[in-house]
Amino acid sequence: MSKEFMIEAKKMHKSFGSTVALDNVNVKVSGGEIRGLIGENGSGKSTVTSIIAGMQRANEGEMFFKGKPWNPGSMIESLENGVGMIVQESGTVPGISVAENIFLGETAQFRRGGIVSRKRLIKAAQEVLNSIGASYIKAETLTADIDMQSRKLVEIAKVMRKNPEVLIVDETTTALSQDGREIIYKIMNQMKAENKAVIFISHDLEEIMNVCDALTVLRDGKIIVTFDKDEFDEDVIKTSMIGRELQGEYYRSDLDDSYDNEVVLEIVKGELDDQLREFDFQLHKGEILGVGGLSYCGMHTLGKVLFGAERLNAGEVLAHGKPLKNEKEAMNHGIGYVSKDRDYESLSLNASIKDNISIGGLECFATGKFLLLSGKENRYVDEQIKKLSIKCQDRNQYVMTLSGGNKQKVVFGKWIGRDSEILILDCPTRGVDIGVKQAMYQLMYQMKKEGKSIVIISEEMTELLGMADRILIMKDGKKAAEFMRSDKPQEADIIKYMI
Numbered sequence: 001m002s003k004e005f006m007i008e009a010k011k012m013h014k015s016f017g018s019t020v021a022l023d024n025v026n027v028k029v030s031g032g033e034i035r036g037l038i039g040e041n042g043s044g045k046s047t048v049t050s051i052i053a054g055m056q057r058a059n060e061g062e063m064f065f066k067g068k069p070w071n072p073g074s075m076i077e078s079l080e081n082g083v084g085m086i087v088q089e090s091g092t093v094p095g096i097s098v099a100e101n102i103f104l105g106e107t108a109q110f111r112r113g114g115i116v117s118r119k120r121l122i123k124a125a126q127e128v129l130n131s132i133g134a135s136y137i138k139a140e141t142l143t144a145d146i147d148m149q150s151r152k153l154v155e156i157a158k159v160m161r162k163n164p165e166v167l168i169v170d171e172t173t174t175a176l177s178q179d180g181r182e183i184i185y186k187i188m189n190q191m192k193a194e195n196k197a198v199i200f201i202s203h204d205l206e207e208i209m210n211v212c213d214a215l216t217v218l219r220d221g222k223i224i225v226t227f228d229k230d231e232f233d234e235d236v237i238k239t240s241m242i243g244r245e246l247q248g249e250y251y252r253s254d255l256d257d258s259y260d261n262e263v264v265l266e267i268v269k270g271e272l273d274d275q276l277r278e279f280d281f282q283l284h285k286g287e288i289l290g291v292g293g294l295s296y297c298g299m300h301t302l303g304k305v306l307f308g309a310e311r312l313n314a315g316e317v318l319a320h321g322k323p324l325k326n327e328k329e330a331m332n333h334g335i336g337y338v339s340k341d342r343d344y345e346s347l348s349l350n351a352s353i354k355d356n357i358s359i360g361g362l363e364c365f366a367t368g369k370f371l372l373l374s375g376k377e378n379r380y381v382d383e384q385i386k387k388l389s390i391k392c393q394d395r396n397q398y399v400m401t402l403s404g405g406n407k408q409k410v411v412f413g414k415w416i417g418r419d420s421e422i423l424i425l426d427c428p429t430r431g432v433d434i435g436v437k438q439a440m441y442q443l444m445y446q447m448k449k450e451g452k453s454i455v456i457i458s459e460e461m462t463e464l465l466g467m468a469d470r471i472l473i474m475k476d477g478k479k480a481a482e483f484m485r486s487d488k489p490q491e492a493d494i495i496k497y498m499i
């Protein structure tokens with residue numbers, strides 16, 4: 001008798017117009033297994049998992065769940081029958097409470113006399129949040145008022161409430177700080193212990209190698225190889241992902257943390273609720289300044305304040321010594337900003353790659369006030385597409401239809417192409433594959449050498465250690481510690497100041 005797998009997909013094929021997203025893909029995942037999926041941006045990971053979870057259908061192929069034919073017509077149907085997925089993009093509705101999101105479409109069970117008992121709904125939702133270790137999120141809060149990490153945890157609570165037998169986690173952990181990641185790892189390990197199955201997608205090679213029992217590599221919609229844990233080898237995995245050896249430096253290798261004395265961006269005695277307190281900040285010409293910390297330390301708010309997207313309650317932001325009040329002024333000062341929350345804050349999903357990228361560089365191809373030189377605009381956009389290897393049909397493709405990592409490249413391209421003097425990058429490499437990450441790091445280093453200034457806010461300590469001249473650690477809205485590159489700080493030295 002053949003082995004019964006928890007999930008089995010056979011000869012899967014999926015095309016979008018001329019793009020072949022999946023080509024004869026076969027995947028088998030057993031109970032008690034955490035299976036990793038890895039591959040370059042656009043290689044087909046989300047497509048295969050979203051078909052398994054009922055978000056879309058394949059053009060060809062068949063699937064089995066515990067040996068029985070599996071063909072869910074929607075994500076709800078899939079979850080009801082035992083297969084849940086945490087999607088890469090936002091999966092919550094912002095305009096309703098956390099509790100309503102957790103029980104979306106199922107609030108009728110809290111009805112009494114025709115009216116939903118808000119008290120009972122909130123109590124039940126809070127219990128779900130507590131059970132996954134996210135008790136700090138209050139079920140009555142409006143979802144739009146919580147940050148991205150918390151929204152992801154709400155999605156996890158929503159799925160885990162249904163006690164799935166197969167859990168798919170699509171590039172979720174890079175949106176989370178270490179404490180948020182621990183919650184997911186705990187759930188995954190618990191499922192494994194209960195003989196359930198997990199499919200885990202991440203571009204963080206170290207993480208995926210630590211967490212998974214086996215790793216399947218996809219390239220251009222095809223399965224290249226599956227490695228068992230005892231075969232994991234970082235270089236071999238990288239090579240199989242990109243089809244060649246990754247050449248050159250990944251992070252910069254020098255220890256030279258020198259930069260100009262000139263201060264280009266500054267906060268003087270900044271106060272903003274509990275996010276920035278007595279906060280003094282200086283960014284210098286030619287400096288890469290890394291900012292790290294745990295959730296709610298204030299670092300993401302700092303990024304918004306530096307771009308004029310949030311106003312301080314007290315104190316001031318100065319760009320080149322002049323007060324900076326809003327985003328327009330920031331752009332006039334040559335400041336670019338990549339938000340952590342790309343879908344909400346950085347992209348127009350219903351517009352083309354061209355529209356999204358060219359808006360950052362309008363002045364490069366506008367004559368007078370209104371006239372745009374379309375040939376110049378097209379060349380400008382194509383240059384960014386090429387520089388960042390954005391996988392797309394052409395510049396007119398809607399951003400909504402790009403893979404997650406390719407969306408992130410569009411955001412990056414918007415500001416890089418503009419030749420910004422100052423870049424504020426909040427988790428800029430989130431969801432981006434290793435080849436493009438390397439290209440982004442090289443671009444950042446090049447910018448520093450040209451005298452430009454970069455603030456890189458990141459949950460990834462290795463990224464800060466790898467790229468920054470100076471690392472600033474934040475805790476409770478305050479500066480907790482500062483480290484210089486030339487002192488060769490170690491991860492453990494830094495982490496103790498975050499906690």
Ligand SMILES: Nc1ncnc2c1ncn2[C@@H]1O[C@H](COP(=O)(O)OP(=O)(O)OP(=O)(O)O)[C@@H](O)[C@H]1O
Pocket residue numbers: 016019020021039040041042043044045046047048088171391392400401402403404405406431
């Ligand atoms: N709705 C769609 N319309 C057109 N093309 C699509 C659509 N959905 C996915 N694609 C294309 O299918 C290919 C595979 O995308 P998919 O999202 O599966 O990649 P991925 O491996 O998950 O990438 P990432 O690491 O960036 O998340 C990409 O070229 C993508 O642009």
